[in-house]
Amino acid sequence: MRSLHSPLKIHRKGSDQWEIREKSEPEAKKQLQSSTASRSSCAPPTQQTTMDIIKKIESEQMKSETIDFNVGDTVKVHNRVVEGGKERIQIFQGIVLAMGGSGLNAAFTVRKISYGTGVERVFPFHSPRIAKVEVVSRGKVRRAKLHYLRDRVGKRAVQVKSAD
Secondary structure (H helix, E strand, C coil), rough: CCCCCCCCEEEECCCCCEEEEEEEEHHHHHHHHHHHHHHHCCCCCCCCCHHHHHHHHCCCHHHCCCCCCCCEEEEEEEEEEEEEEEEEEEEEEEEEEEEEHHHHHHHEHHHHHHHEEECCCCCECCCCEEEEEEEEEEEECCCCCCCCHCCHHHHHHHHEECCC
């Protein structure tokens, strides 16, 4: 890799042509002075990368309180619903089938049986639409994803072993 204080200068001749020239004496001194002046300051220059900016924005959007539940738990999700100009809370109670994602993209899937039909909803953890999540009962499961419950019929479709 070429050093910063190289006596050579790369010059563009055409669209795909480059030429290497030697720097003139005043140009080399000017570059040397500017680089030593910037190094003489106490703190190194800070340069924010795009990822740092994205992480900062994501951290502002995340909820501070954490929800303590796991796959297999039966939960009540209090969801804010806006109808017209009014806002109300709608409760969705079911079993947590899966949890996925990380950071701001973390989400969990809840399944319930409504009038004999299975209904699944995916809720983002950090959504402002979720008022709160209550754990009704803890479940003891040996899988990270409970998609096998989709094939079950009747009471067995929403039943897992109790953790108690």
